[in-house]
Amino acid sequence: MSGLRVGVLGAGGQVGLAVLRGLCEDGGISAVGICRNRVSSLRVASHGLKVRTTQTDDAKSLAESTRDLDALVNCALPQYGPSKTSLANRRLANALATACAKRHLVHLSSVAVYGDFISSEPTLFRSPRPDTAYGRQKLEMETLLRKFARSQRANCTILRVGHVYGPELRWSETILSLINDTHFHLPFDGRRPSNAIAISNLIEAVREVLLASDADATFNLTDSPQTPWRELFDMHARASSTKFVRALRSSDSEAMAEQYRKWSQTGLFSRWVRESARWFLQLPGSYLTAVPSIKAFAQRAIATFGSENLDARLWALYCRHLAPHTNPCPFSNIHPLFFSDAVPGPHLEYHPAHPAKITSGLSDWYSVAFTPPERSRA
């Protein structure tokens, strides 16, 4: 199918802009950005790309401004406070389904729907358990789109996109920042699958879905084959000429993975009860050291009624409380996703971009965005 006309919603965002640029480079597709405000539209236009400004969450306006298009790719996600976002999701889903009646809609969801720690248990694909606001919003949007798309007879392909990396992308910024963080160590020496996807692979996959498929289905979308964390970190380290990140001890990796796995299988209420109980049990010791008046009162009481034996015992107790805790793992702030399994369920099959294409651009971006300009004046 050549000459396909495609609209990209959320083209002012980091992924949306890259998708729009990528699709425009393809001779077989004529792509246009669709933004909801003038500032975003100007950003898109500054790259020499076509863009339209319309009220994206209004069914009538969106349908009107996309009437001449064959398909829409949704990269937008309204993000406000939880209650307003829910309403905004509903409006956007309705508008998208209406605008795509009897047409093709490709919606970019996220692997965040599976939670911070992704377990490979097969049932998770059909019944995801998001544990972040972002993941819940993405899942809510999927559910709404499925419902509205059915009633409008729109073909809706939902792609649960992995962590997108590449030049100018947040995930690459995060990786570069972790590489320079001396406290960060890579669990399992980075052997676990990253569930990440290069932006060039994402563009390729979206292009293939648009051209070859009207599949009314949901897929995971990651690098194919999966890129392990080590490869991903080393790729960024090479691009920034930084040293490679160190590995976390395997015993610590195993222990933390097990802890995160248990958490991911425990309901929110149970976790709340357990964590509150743990907090409550720690209270008396914290009070004694944190509240000067309690400490002063206790000292007076001991001076009046105590004995040398009691003095010694209390002093020992106090010192024990102040002594640094022996933490079985000093790296407890490492995010659960570095311990995760591969995402469960069907993956979208596509022809991945050439590895050279994936890495090209990272070094250029690093030299522009992270290296101070030379001394010469502009």
Next chain:
Amino acid sequence: MKIGLIGCGSVVESMHLPVVVRVPNLRILWVCDKSSSRAARVARDWAIPKACSELDDCPAVDAVLIATPVGTRQEILKQTILRGWHALCEKPFATSADLHREFLEQARRAGLILGAGYMRRYFWAVEKARGILRSGMLGSLESITAGESAHLERTGLDYSSYRNDDRASGGGVLLETGCHLIDEMLFIADAVEARIEQCKRRILAGYEMETCASGRVWLASGGQADLRFTVSGVRSVFQGIVVRCQRGELRLSLDPGKGLKLFLESNREASLDLPHPKPAQHLHHILGAIREEWIHFIESAQGDCCWSAEHDTGLLASDVIQQCVTVASAQGIEVDACLA
């Protein structure tokens, strides 16, 4: 001290109110917003006695926060000065240096204090860098270079946002994002005067999206240094501030939670990290800086601390911005384009 809040946008609700309600001896008497329902909601949520939609209906206070878009500020500031209220204005203070001076003159005649919301001055790394420069340990300042990209931020804007309106927003990225960066550079360098020699602006459909400028600054210590900055809403540029001195270099991140990096001239490869002493969430540092800004403003209004109208409202930053516009137009290197 009794205060009123003019404008009830998200910055007031998420940044100023959480801070102001915890500042001792400060009492909020009213909030005022052109949307009466919004004003009423904010008043209810923050237990503020009165909500108004017109400034004329607001009872007398000692000081106000003006947090309306910069393009709407002229009339509001005129009224607050007439009513004898000190005013802390959100950044940018004015759309031009001429207007900035006009506001200062009006306030001076009325014997009032004006402040501007340049809260980045209170970031730990900025204060530390200024301190290191003043100590002279790195020798004299040779150049200060900075950059900031705003293009990767989620706009989060719908159609009603003032940023879609050229007049209300002041015309583009330099005023909206760049004023903070420019003020930060001038504050660190302790500059007293600046001259922009070259400037290139990229303007799309009347909205300024990128400015790249260079020139010189004159320092309070008596020396001069090169100044160079790029602010872009459309592409990646170097993010941060680099302060180059005779005997070394300081690098600052724009992240308030990050510290400084110190390079010594003798060995550029070796660097020393000066980490932020209190690691915390990004928002925590921002709110801390806003609290410092408020305390400085209140103490200035009460005559308890040293205050300079020009310095405390960032007149030099307004001046640099105005020079950028003038120089870019004079050199004929403004690039204008229309939407496809």
